[in-house]
Amino acid sequence: xxxxxxxxxxxxxxxxxxxxxxxxxxxxxxxxxxxxxxxxxxxxxxxxxxxxxxxxxxxxxxxxxxxxxxxxxxxxxxxxxxxxxxxxxxxxxxxxxxxxxxxxxxxxxxxxxxxxxxxxxxxxxxxxxxxxxxxxxxxxxxxxxxxxxxxxxxxxxxxxxxxxxxxxxxxxxxxxxxxxxxxxxxxxxxxxxxxxxxxxxxxxxxxxxxxxxxxxxxxxxxxxxxxxxxxxxx
Amino acid sequence: xxxxxxxxxxxxxxxxxxxxxxxxxxxxxxxxxxxxxxxxxxxxxxxxxxxxxxxxxxxxxxxxxxxxxxxxxxxxxxxxxxxxxxxxxxxxxxxxxxxxxxxxxxxxxxxxxxxxxxxxxxxxxxxxxxxxxxxxxxxxxxxxxxxxxxxxxxxxxxxxxxxxxxxxxxxxxxxxxxxxxxxxxxxxxxxxxxxxxxxxxxxxxxxxxxxxxxxxxxxxxxxxxxxxxxxxxx
DNA sequence: CAGAAATTTGACCAGTTGGAAAAATTCTTA
DNA sequence: TAAGAATTTTTCCAACTGGTCAAATTTCTG
Numbered sequence: 001x002x003x004x005x006x007x008x009x010x011x012x013x014x015x016x017x018x019x020x021x022x023x024x025x026x027x028x029x030x031x032x033x034x035x036x037x038x039x040x041x042x043x044x045x046x047x048x049x050x051x052x053x054x055x056x057x058x059x060x061x062x063x064x065x066x067x068x069x070x071x072x073x074x075x076x077x078x079x080x081x082x083x084x085x086x087x088x089x090x091x092x093x094x095x096x097x098x099x100x101x102x103x104x105x106x107x108x109x110x111x112x113x114x115x116x117x118x119x120x121x122x123x124x125x126x127x128x129x130x131x132x133x134x135x136x137x138x139x140x141x142x143x144x145x146x147x148x149x150x151x152x153x154x155x156x157x158x159x160x161x162x163x164x165x166x167x168x169x170x171x172x173x174x175x176x177x178x179x180x181x182x183x184x185x186x187x188x189x190x191x192x193x194x195x196x197x198x199x200x201x202x203x204x205x206x207x208x209x210x211x212x213x214x215x216x217x218x219x220x221x222x223x224x225x226x227x228x229x230x231x232x233x234x
Numbered sequence: 235x236x237x238x239x240x241x242x243x244x245x246x247x248x249x250x251x252x253x254x255x256x257x258x259x260x261x262x263x264x265x266x267x268x269x270x271x272x273x274x275x276x277x278x279x280x281x282x283x284x285x286x287x288x289x290x291x292x293x294x295x296x297x298x299x300x301x302x303x304x305x306x307x308x309x310x311x312x313x314x315x316x317x318x319x320x321x322x323x324x325x326x327x328x329x330x331x332x333x334x335x336x337x338x339x340x341x342x343x344x345x346x347x348x349x350x351x352x353x354x355x356x357x358x359x360x361x362x363x364x365x366x367x368x369x370x371x372x373x374x375x376x377x378x379x380x381x382x383x384x385x386x387x388x389x390x391x392x393x394x395x396x397x398x399x400x401x402x403x404x405x406x407x408x409x410x411x412x413x414x415x416x417x418x419x420x421x422x423x424x425x426x427x428x429x430x431x432x433x434x435x436x437x438x439x440x441x442x443x444x445x446x447x448x449x450x451x452x453x454x455x456x457x458x459x460x461x462x463x464x465x466x467x468x
Numbered sequence: 469c470a471g472a473a474a475t476t477t478g479a480c481c482a483g484t485t486g487g488a489a490a491a492a493t494t495c496t497t498a
Numbered sequence: 499t500a501a502g503a504a505t506t507t508t509t510c511c512a513a514c515t516g517g518t519c520a521a522a523t524t525t526c527t528g
Contacts, residue, residue, distance in 0.1 A: 228462030
């Protein structure tokens with residue numbers, strides 16, 4: 001199971017490293033100095049906030065710059081264009097986001113393996129909701145910038161894990177059902193708590209909408225999938 | 235069970251009907267002529283396309299106007315501002331979107347009742363994916379324009395249906411579990427097929443990503459929830 | 469068909485947006 | 499510490515944006 005590095009197309013990647021002595025040294029390359037690393041992080045952090053809320057078109061460089069506490073031209077010194085920031089966020093997010101799925105162990109015990117996958121995905125929704133929303137936003141737009149990653153890397157990974165699930169089904173460890181839609185349903189239910197957080201909180205109200213909601217969700221999902229996947233009783 | 239009319243705040247609603255003989259007769263009011271009805275529909279249709287993809291900020295009046303096959307000023311003749319179009323889409327969508335939940339019948343047979351709810355929600359994802367995405371987009375932005383509807387009307391409706399589910403649980407008709415998270419999980423899994431359609435198709439690939447995917451999803455979800463909710467065996 | 473009402477168009481505008489250029493400032497390091 | 503590199507600020511711009519306005523055109527209605 002090779003750890004499939006998710007990597008988006010990046011035109012600049014092929015360029016001959018650019019002239020390093022020109023007027024804008026930081027622009028084309030990866031961070032060279034301490035300040036560059038730090039500021040780029042600040043920018044990415046701010047950009048995550050804005051992009052995850054407004055989507056690519058809806059977000060403005062000004063908003064990001066303000067959130068990052070710097071002027072627009074200054075921001076553009078580190079990322080020469082809006083698109084660059086977005087792409088960076090996308091690749092980083094994809095990588096982290098898929099880790100739990102990658103970590104499903106075909107040699108593990110099926111039920112605990114699935115249970116812990118659900119739990120990890122839910123924890124990600126709790127701890128990194130903006131990344132989830134960023135991804136969701138890109139999906140809603142039809143994934144114009146990552147469609148090829150989805151249909152190659154992601155598809156490959158899911159195909160692989162679907163086979164694992166199928167083998168578990170064949171061995172009678174879990175109920176025989178569609179492994180792809182099983183994975184979709186785990187994605188959907190867990191990411192829902194990040195993407196639709198406002199709704200969840202509004203509906204649960206003051207009483208149950210607090211931090212405890214993730215615990216409740218975990219308990220519920222565990223029950224749902226546990227019994228939903230229980231192999232047929234003899 | 236009163237049919238709770240979802241209605242967003244609309245400042246114009248209170249105004250004294252505006253002077254009808256002025257230069258801009260169509261603007262403030264509801265459609266009066268045939269042309270107005272027709273064009274408004276064309277605009278709303280086009281706007282749904284754009285807003286559901288780009289979100290409120292990301293969408294431009296020009297895009298909508300072009301999609302509607304008319305000039306921007308012409309469009310603005312029917313909807314004096316961008317926000318009006320969006321609000322109209324929102325209220326209409328909310329109303330339709332919640333119908334299946336409203337229709338859950340407390341006197342019905344629990345299992346078929348839930349099964350048909352899931353099926354209807356899934357059908358809506360298949361037949362009205364853009365409405366689903368419009369809603370999702372608003373959620374991602376923190377639901378700034380409908381948060382009050384969510385915490386009043388929607389919460390009320392869900393509270394009511396949660397009670398129904400609880401009564402079914404008490405009577406041993408379905409497994410005892412959290413009714414709110416049960417509803418969330420149905421929303422999440424069914425809407426996933428509209429909101430994340432690109433991803434679903436990319437992962438399923440040419441082979442299984444065709445129209446059949448909704449049938450497969452329906453079958454899977456039925457199994458998952460059916461067995462997941464099966465009451466404890468004696 | 470004439471006049472009025474409704475609709476459409478073209479010109480325009482002020483504010484925003486992504487981004488470029490260059491000057492000004494602040495580090496580094498020989 | 500002075501020169502060179504890195505960073506930041508100021509100024510600017512062309513395209514885009516939401517929206518206005520009056521004139522032109524089309525569609526009713528008596």
